[in-house]
Amino acid sequence: MKINPTIKTILDHKSIRKYTEENPSDEIVESIVKAGQQAPFAYQCYSLLLSRNRKRNPWNAPLLFTICIDLHKFERIMAKRQWKLIINDLALLLLGIQDASLMAENMVVAGRSLGLGSCFLGSAIWRAEKIAEEYKLPKRVFPLVQLVMGYPAENPPTRPRYPLEFTLFEEEYPKFEKETISRAMHQMDSGYLAQNYYRKLKAKIPLDGTRKETFTYDDYSWTEHISRKLGQWDPDPNNLLEQLTKRGFDLTRNRLKNPEDSE
Amino acid sequence: MKINPTIKTILDHKSIRKYTEENPSDEIVESIVKAGQQAPFAYQCYSLLLSRNRKRNPWNAPLLFTICIDLHKFERIMAKRQWKLIINDLALLLLGIQDASLMAENMVVAGRSLGLGSCFLGSAIWRAEKIAEEYKLPKRVFPLVQLVMGYPAENPPTRPRYPLEFTLFEEEYPKFEKETISRAMHQMDSGYLAQNYYRKLKAKIPLDGTRKETFTYDDYSWTEHISRKLGQWDPDPNNLLEQLTKRGFDLTRNRLKNPEDSE
Numbered sequence: 353m354k355i356n357p358t359i360k361t362i363l364d365h366k367s368i369r370k371y372t373e374e375n376p377s378d379e380i381v382e383s384i385v386k387a388g389q390q391a392p393f394a395y396q397c398y399s400l401l402l403s404r405n406r407k408r409n410p411w412n413a414p415l416l417f418t419i420c421i422d423l424h425k426f427e428r429i430m431a432k433r434q435w436k437l438i439i440n441d442l443a444l445l446l447l448g449i450q451d452a453s454l455m456a457e458n459m460v461v462a463g464r465s466l467g468l469g470s471c472f473l474g475s476a477i478w479r480a481e482k483i484a485e486e487y488k489l490p491k492r493v494f495p496l497v498q499l500v501m502g503y504p505a506e507n508p509p510t511r512p513r514y515p516l517e518f519t520l521f522e523e524e525y526p527k528f529e530k531e532t533i534s535r536a537m538h539q540m541d542s543g544y545l546a547q548n549y550y551r552k553l554k555a556k557i558p559l560d561g562t563r564k565e566t567f568t569y570d571d572y573s574w575t576e577h578i579s580r581k582l583g584q585w586d587p588d589p590n591n592l593l594e595q596l597t598k599r600g601f602d603l604t605r606n607r608l609k610n611p612e613d614s615e
Numbered sequence: 616m617k618i619n620p621t622i623k624t625i626l627d628h629k630s631i632r633k634y635t636e637e638n639p640s641d642e643i644v645e646s647i648v649k650a651g652q653q654a655p656f657a658y659q660c661y662s663l664l665l666s667r668n669r670k671r672n673p674w675n676a677p678l679l680f681t682i683c684i685d686l687h688k689f690e691r692i693m694a695k696r697q698w699k700l701i702i703n704d705l706a707l708l709l710l711g712i713q714d715a716s717l718m719a720e721n722m723v724v725a726g727r728s729l730g731l732g733s734c735f736l737g738s739a740i741w742r743a744e745k746i747a748e749e750y751k752l753p754k755r756v757f758p759l760v761q762l763v764m765g766y767p768a769e770n771p772p773t774r775p776r777y778p779l780e781f782t783l784f785e786e787e788y789p790k791f792e793k794e795t796i797s798r799a800m801h802q803m804d805s806g807y808l809a810q811n812y813y814r815k816l817k818a819k820i821p822l823d824g825t826r827k828e829t830f831t832y833d834d835y836s837w838t839e840h841i842s843r844k845l846g847q848w849d850p851d852p853n854n855l856l857e858q859l860t861k862r863g864f865d866l867t868r869n870r871l872k873n874p875e876d877s878e
Contacts, residue, residue, distance in 0.1 A: 449716065454716050603852060
């Protein structure tokens, strides 16, 4: 394994949920955002909202970034060039989420190199309408994810990841042996158990319906936790589709056949 | 602006489309992938495919990564825990693209810190079926983007980005003044023109229909180029929806109301 200061910074990553009283300077914020902007992009169709209101921010953190897919900005540019956006929203969303996430990860890494910790909040997509009201977002701007940042007041260990044999596949996707699945599960579960991760967070997810609880914090770990999320929660895409629609995104519309403006 | 080795690495980013004959060692590949894996994630629902077949890879590059959204792996894990995935595919796609892109950007930055250049290929989403055949992907694995890597045989300048005033908004999304739009356009257009970017690539996009060409490579630049893409191409989402469907993703299905397996 090759190590240099950049790779060390990347490998040291962990989510931070406690922050000191120190406020990052404007220069620090600008450095982090400019590092974000230098990420590769398809269309640069993102915007960053910033709140420095500690009272409102999660964990009273000094910085809360809300990372948005922004089609509004480019539509304004196109209007100046006498063009109208015609590409379908699904394509723009698939490419836009990538643009926005590449930027976000640069911010995480740059922040860490300057001593700041961070934590993503993935719930923004379900609260898009509320966030849009807070920040007065125009239509065609969709809040994708939030990123909390500040100086860490905790120093948790780095969390486990899948083994390489369960992540990287050369030339052909494998038919997994049962043992490969088991090893991947074991690496995640034993790793989180060794850190007492779910016990400390008291994060066990209750079972719906007729399933009977058989786990204690001695054996409840990552694969069971994620299984309970993906196996019990949110079967219906309509909540998300509605949030997208309210922000002016229509994933199934052919924009030539139905050319009326979505706004 | 704060500068350190990590931020310098991030700010130095540019896409590389010419590569030397040198092949990155296994250790280099492993270091890049492990740096990728350490990115934050919601569900780690990605996989990486690797081709070292220079003859097949774009620009005969030594490494071609194909970054996939992978629900298959977690469904295998859930089956071992006697769970069935029930969360809607749209949510998994919105979160999965983030997981995969955060990982990808770590790979780009780690690679660059080790002397490797890279370039994303965004066309994978439209060629998903073909890529799935090549790598024998099971259903529920969707190729999101490809990342070409190798040692650079060119040293282009870094490309322009929007001004900060067009990217970062504190407390409230602004009503843009016309001048703000113009400054953002000017920064992008004059930046690319100064580098002769489109002239060197001979990349002018032809005009469809009745529009008359009025641009030469003296004034054709980024905002006109992207306007022609977003204003002329791909109005119909059905091509993408079909690629997703063929890979076993259904963005509008309520998995409880229609619980039959998609495979």
